[in-house]
Amino acid sequence: MADIIKLLPDHVANQIAAGEVVQRPASVVKELLENAIDAGATLIKLIVKDGGKTLIQVVDNGIGMSETDARLSFERHATSKISCAEDLFALKTKGFRGEALASIAAIAHVDMLTRKPDSELGVHLKIEGSKIISQEMVATSKGTSISVKNLFFNIPARRNFLKSIQVELRHIMDEFHRVALVNPSIEFHFYNNGSEIFNLPQSNSRQRITQVFGSKMKDRLVPVEEQTEVVKVSGFVCKPEFSKKSRGEQFFFANGRFIKSPYLHHAVVAAFEGLLKADHYPGYFLYLDVDPKSIDINIHPTKTEVKFDDEHTLYAVLKSAIKHSLGQFNVAPVLDFERDSNLDTPYAYKEKGAVLPKISVDATFNPFAEPAEPKKAVGSYQKPNVKGWESLYSNIDEDIEKSSFSSVHIESEGQWQSSMYEEDELSQGSGTTFQLQRKYVVSTIKSGLLVIHQNRAHERVLYEKFLGEITLKKGISQQLLFPLSMTFSPQERNILKELQEGLANVGFSFEKLEEETVEVTAVPAMVSESRIGTVLDQLIANHKEGFGEDSISQADVLAKSLSKNLAVKSGEVLDQESQMALVNDLFGCKEPTLSPMLKKTYTIISDRDLDKKLD
Known part of the structure; x- marks a missing residue:
């Protein structure tokens, strides 16, 4: 053989x-x-x-x-x-x-x-x-x-x-x-x-971070320094108020080499316990110096995943070092720039004492005395004859029935319809809605109760709206009276350039994209000026996580990002008109049953389900 x-x-x-x-x-x-x-x-x-x-x-x-x-x-x-x-x-x-x-x-x-x-x-x-x-x-x-x-x-x-x-x-x-x-x-x-x-x-480490991620990082960094026999820890963590929903600026370096360590990342998050919002992640730039013999960098071909000899000690040292730095930061006195100077006592009145108000009483006032009849002047107004006033309201009941307000229709972009249930099933409801726990919009229908998740439903409505605007290039834009200046890093500016066409189709307009300070001159009609920064930051973060290769996928991700940021959140109070508009708009969508993130937007609780609960 x-x-x-x-x-x-x-x-x-x-x-x-x-x-x-x-x-x-x-x-x-x-x-x-x-x-x-x-x-x-x-x-x-x-x-x-x-x-x-x-x-x-x-x-x-x-x-x-x-x-x-x-x-x-x-x-x-x-x-x-x-x-x-x-x-x-x-x-x-x-x-x-x-x-x-x-x-x-x-x-x-x-x-x-x-x-x-x-x-x-x-x-x-x-x-x-x-x-x-x-x-x-x-x-x-x-x-x-x-x-x-x-x-x-x-x-x-x-x-x-x-x-x-x-x-x-x-x-x-x-x-x-x-x-x-x-x-x-x-x-x-x-x-x-x-x-x-x-x-x-x-430059030095702090300046290099600022050079890479923009000057806005300069005031966000809290220095971390700790030296023990096992490890020397140095670097910076970002202040808790600048945490993000995405894992953005998170860097570990061991002996001058970038590494990934979920275990040490958990130590950082544990040090921020009680300081972060839900689903937010801290930013950090941490440099670890250890004995080369105590670290194995050959467990993965890319050399980014490493193994430390004494990970438990590293965990404890890192957590305590960050907690110590955050403690020093929190106790340091800060200037209160949000104090309203209009509430301060004027300088000229600082030395003056308070003057008690004087109260005067009319001792001759008698509440039981007959009021004196005023003298009639020539050409004065004569009181009209009001006899028979009851006849003015004799047909009031008939008029109310003829002009009943129960038939008022609230305009919305969509029409009430559904792909899964017959139109008369949904349309034969009471026409009224109410909000449950500031999270659900509930309405009655022929077969039971319609329960709508307000956040997911609004995401679906906005997603189809933005996707249509990006595709058809018919977004409604509102010009800002004063352009809003925002600071972005070179990488973030590159992402804005890639998304510029899609953002322009939904209403955004930018100037000076080549410079560190970018001017926003126009935004979509539904975006308030106070939320522009949050929306753009989240768009950039979503883009960093990746999208498909073609423009359709890019438009899809852009529409999803905008809808997620601008949709009504759980916990917000909706008035009756907004509730009805949301219901109508949802069932005017092509796919009302699922949110852009493929989660159910509503459910129907039938009479049978209610009967079973009460048996």
Whole structure:
């Protein structure tokens, strides 16, 4: 029988390894940025085109490589970071993976220029699908420049699994944030399709956070500092009042490397106990320094999930450090800017005492005395004859019946109908509604009771309204008398640019989108000025969580986000007119039975159900 086991060729093995190392363009960005940092660079430029599908280029001013090192760096298991297995348990560098560049070169066109500071000439290396096309000596600047073009050019199936350009760019931005936040002493530049997104000069940790997420973060940060024999904790947490419904700015760094740790995240949330609203999450930027031997970073291919030797101690230290910082923040005196100065005592009256009011009484007043009849003046008004006044109201009952108010119809956008129940079933109700526990709108119908969830029902009404406006581009807009200035980070401005067309269709209008301070000049008619900031923040947060590739999916998510933010909430009081309008609008929808989040909007309690309850 012939042998069936055989060794795979190197180029096939490299492509298989690339499946672990390179999941998407952001994976390439992470590897190249970490290699540049380990090379001692003080200036790093990241250049991206088409979400990294066409080009990813990282340029640094590090130590560079010799001709031999440049060639060897693309071989499997080639690294300068470790020399024996024991070194894996005491790593202080980042890009130590031996197959990173080899895997990238196996699935892309790689162009590398590199020169050591003491060399006159550098090396220019071209590789396509693990094959070295050319290698020559050239004049180039100090450091290394690696360009990765046409990712997955030789694996069409992998390329087809990539998401849209916007989604891939967002993942690249996430990786860029993780690297830039933990290396404030390095200057970073980030270019996308020729335009500069980030220009981050050398700074400290607090300034770097502000540079990345905008100047609004400056006043939200509370410093955290604690040093023990096990761990040194430093960084910042956001003030409780700036918590968000989405998991936004949450960063853990262990020994200069971004990590994910649900266990430590729970410690942070526990430290905020009693300070956060329901379903809100705190923001934090926490840096942990531990002994490299006490942390295992090799339990996951992406190196983001790690294992600590003594997690329980870390949990306790982290929780107490954050509680201590929040305690210091809370007891510090603050200026009350919301105090109404109109209630202050005027300066001129501060020294004056209070004057008691004087009360005067008419001692001659007699309530039982007959009132004196006034003298009639010439041309004075004569009291009309009011005899027979009863006849004016003799037919009042007939008039009331003719003009009964019970037939008044409250206008709404929808018509009362249902796909599951006959029209006469719903329309033969009492015509009245009432609110139950400020959460449900209840009405009687022919077969029993109709109970509507006011929040979900209004979400469905608004969802179909906004989806129609986005599709037909017929949104009603109201101009603001004074434009509202709002501060956004570069990433948030990019998201607003992506959503600009859809937002314009529902009524939003922006100016100065290229600057940190964006002006909102118009909003949809139903959005109050006080809620503009909340609505836009939630839209951006929902967009970060991801949406489909086509414009239809983007319009769907935008309509869902707007409806969720603007719908009537449980706990709000609705008057009779609003209740009836909600009922009519709901059954005027194409799909009245489900909310945009696919939850039931109403239920019918039949007479039989009531009879069973009372038996």
